[in-house]
């Protein structure tokens with residue numbers, strides 16, 4: 696089903712916010728909408744957006760690839776993105792990531808066998824003095840967790856697995 700068929704009101708509302716000659720600026724909110732249900736932007740949605748905004752699907756794919764909050768592949772219900780950029784690495788982010796993956800029994804980029812948690816390594820999340828830190832994304836929500844330990848993170852994972860709650864938008 697196309698994005699406009701799935702969310703007719705939301706799509707119209709988003710596009711109406713921009714002057715017709717600048718409708719390409721609607722690409723970000725449309726991508727956000729497209730990602731809401733499945734946690735990633737499928738090829739159909741990507742092409743729908745390109746067509747609606749009269750830009751190429753390559754341009755849309757470029758935006759998806761550039762931003763850590765957009766995804767082109769399915770992942771677990773919760774996508775945990777740990778910053779391993781240099782300032783965070785100097786504060787132990789690499790070791791944190793390695794130990795967390797070890798506790799979850801997965802490698803970076805993989806999803807736990809219950810389909811709940813995917814671990815990813817990302818660049819700066821603008822909290823460089825608060826490492827180890829990560830963002831958790833699910834649905835249209837996003838939460839930040841700073842100054843974390845592996846134990847605290849595993850408690851968070853256990854709570855998310857138990858409740859299945861959406862993270863805060």
Ligand code: FES
Pocket residue numbers: 778779780781782783818819820821822823824826
């Ligand atoms: S380098 Fe990790 S938050 Fe900035």
